Structure formats: structure tokens, C-alpha cells
Amino acid sequence: MLLDDGQLRVTRSAGGTLTLHGEVDARNSAVLAGVLIAARTPPGTPLVVDLQGLTFIDMSGLRVLRPGPGRPGLAPVRLVNVPRLMRRLLDMLPCETAS
Template sequence: MPTALSVNCRSSPAGVLVTVAGEIDATNAGRLESVIIGALRPGRPLILDLHGLTFMDSSGLHVLLRVRADVLARSGSLHLVAVQEVPARLLRITGVWDTLDIHDSVAEAVAAHVPAADLA
């Protein structure tokens, strides 16, 4: 039985915001990756709001790494927001945590890639 996963994409002047909730595992990682890749825009930041993500296995980790490579190839940037305890643990023990831009809030992620002159 597939694991529950909710994905919501929204484009804004600050980039593409993808909100992910539920669990990512081998049963739904491919769908998640397809939705995210379909939402990417060249040169635009991608913000993944993970505040509702309660579980992620290695399939989800691989999705993040492939998405990151795709975003960078398109001259964009990837920002993770509100990574919860279980997914954060996986990112830390695999060493991936230190390679990602991780923020506490969407506002913090937006501020990280908007030039200071644009915030005034």
C-alpha cells in the first residue's frame, strides 16, 4: 500500500515553493521527483518546505540529491525549510546536511537568495 504523501507547488516572484508533507519512501519517491522536476524554472530558486514531512528513507534522499543536481544544472538554487527530526537525522548521518542550504522558515530561505537591494 502506498505511503501518504502530499505535494503542493506554487510559483512566486521569489522562486518555486514546493510544500511536502507525509512520508517519502520507495512507493512514492518517483512521483515526488516528477512533480518537483516539472515545477523547476531555469535560474529560479527552488524552496522545499518540509515542515510536514515526517519520514524519509534513502529513496527520498536520492530524490533530494538528484533534484539538487538538476536545479544547479539549471543555474538555480535549492533551499530546504523546516526539516523535521527524522528526515534531518537521515541527512546528518549521511553527511548530506552540510551540503544543502537549510533554513528555519520560508522567509529565511527567500532572504538567503534575494539580493539585499531587492528587499529594501
């Protein structure tokens, strides 16, 4: 277990995928960002994050998962099992593009 703050739990599978369970909001999004940075895979290899167990996320959490222009960070992150409504929100955010 990489994180369990009573609101959000982050686990890592044997294959390296991180799975989020619970809620991400302004109270724990900075901690989540730190967990994702610490869990980085070799450069250029996407960090796979499974959102199937996520029940709530606010804009601060969305920005951690999809850094925008001018906000360096966690890219490349590959999100899997993204709930449909969350996908719509993520698609509306500008994202960092590889140069």
C-alpha cells in the same frame, strides 16, 4: 495540489514554495522527482521545498531532494523547515555542487 497519492501530498503556495505533507519512500520517490522537475522555476532560481509537514522519508526520498555526484537533477533545491534529524541525514549525503 500537485500530488496526492494517499501517502504524500505536495502543494504549491502562491509564492511558489512546494510543501510536502506525509511520507516519501521507495513507492513514491520517483513520482516526487517528477513533480519537482515539472515544478522547476526559471534556470538558476532555486526551487524552495518546505519539509515541515513531512513525517517520514527514506533514502530514496533523500536522494530526490539532494542529488549526489554523478546524478544530475533537481539542484538547485532550497530546503526549508527541515526537521533536525532529517537535517543530520541530509548533511551526511554527498551533494551535487555547482560548477
